[in-house]
Amino acid sequence: MPQRRLVTSRSQEPRQRFAEELRRLRAQRGDTLRQLGDRLGWDYSLFGKMEKGETLGGPEVVQALDQYFGTPGMMLALWELASGDRTQFRERYRQYMALEAEATSLWHFAVSVLPGLLQTPGYAREVLAAGGLKGEALDQQVEARMGRRELLAGEDPPQFRTILSEAVLRTPLRGPTQWRQQLEYLLEAGEQGEVTVQVAPFCAGLHGLTNADVMFLRLPEGRTVAYAENGYRGELIEETTPVERLQRAYDSVRDLALTPAESRKFILRILEEVPCDPST
Missing domain, CATH: 3.30.870 (Endonuclease; Chain A)
Incomplete structure (x- = not known):
C-alpha cells in the first residue's frame, strides 16, 4: 500500500513550523509585532526574529505566548521540537x-x-x-x-x-x-x-x-x-x-x-x- 501523503500547507520542518504558527496566531489576534511586545513585556524585535526563524526565543517567552494566545502547551511543544532539547523544560x-x-x-x-x-x-x-x-x-x-x-x-x-x-x-x-x-x-x-x-x-x-x-x-x-x-x-x-x-x-x-x-x-x-x- 503506498504511503499516505500528509495534506497540509504547513511546514513539517520543526523550526519553520514554529515560526509559521507564531505568525498565524499573531495575525489571528490582529496584533502588530510592537503590540505583542508591549503586551507580553519583551522587545518586539525578538518576536520579529522568531517569526523569521532567526531565533527560537527562550522557554519563558514561549510559555508567555501560549498563555496570551490561549494555546496551552502547543507553542511550547513546537519549541521543544524545534530546539531539539526535550529535557530543558520539563513538565513540572x-x-x-x-x-x-x-x-x-x-x-x-x-x-x-x-x-x-x-x-x-x-x-x-x-x-x-x-x-x-x-x-x-x-x-x-x-x-x-x-x-x-x-x-x-x-x-x-x-x-x-x-x-x-x-x-x-x-x-x-x-x-x-x-x-x-x-x-x-x-x-x-x-x-x-x-x-x-x-x-x-x-x-x-x-x-x-x-x-x-x-x-x-x-x-x-x-x-x-x-x-x-x-x-x-x-x-x-x-x-x-x-x-x-x-x-x-x-x-x-x-x-x-x-x-x-x-x-x-x-x-x-x-x-x-x-x-x-x-x-x-
Whole structure:
C-alpha cells in the first residue's frame, strides 16, 4: 500500500513550523509585532526574529505566548521540537511557571544564587554561562529571564519576599562593575512596596532549608504549592503535608533572618566592599 501523503500547507520542518504558527496566531489576534511586545513585556524585535526563524526565543517567552494566545502547551511543544532539547523544560517546571503567573504572593529562599526575578542581565548571563550555556542559547535564556522580571512590574504585581543566605551575597560576579550593578538593583528592588528582601546571616547556623532553593506560591483559590530546586533537579510540590513541612522550615528561617531594614544595611556594607573596576 503506498504511503499516505500528509495534506497540509504547513511546514513539517520543526523550526519553520514554529515560526509559521507564531505568525498565524499573531495575525489571528490582529496584533502588530510592537503590540505583542508591549503586551507580553519583551522587545518586539525578538518576536520579529522568531517569526523569521532567526531565533527560537527562550522557554519563558514561549510559555508567555501560549498563555496570551490561549494555546496551552502547543507553542511550547513546537519549541521543544524545534530546539531539539526535550529535557530543558520539563513538565513540572511548565506547571510551575503557569502557577507562578497566577500567584497572588510568592515567598522564596535562596541558598546560593539570587532569584531570577531579581537578577540583572550581567548576573543572569554569568550564572547561565556557568551552567554550560553559550552562544545563541545563552542570549535567549538571558533575554527570557529578564522578561520574567515583568511579573513584579505589572499593574497588580504579587507580593514577593525573598530570604537570601549570606552565601548568595558572598559569591560575587567576576566583574566588579557587574556585581555592583546587581547589588544596587537588589537594593532598589527592596524599596518596592510589594518586594521584601531579607538576609539569613551565617551566624544563624544550620536550618531546614540549608540545601535547596524554595519558592512558595499562594494561589487565588487559597492553596499554596512549592517548588524546591537544588543544583541537579527541581520539583513541584503540591501535596499539603510536604508543603506545610517546608513552610514551617521557611518560617523558622525567617525568624533567624535579619529584618528588612537590617538586611538593607547588610547589603550596603557588602556594596561598599566591592573594589573599583580598574578598567573604568
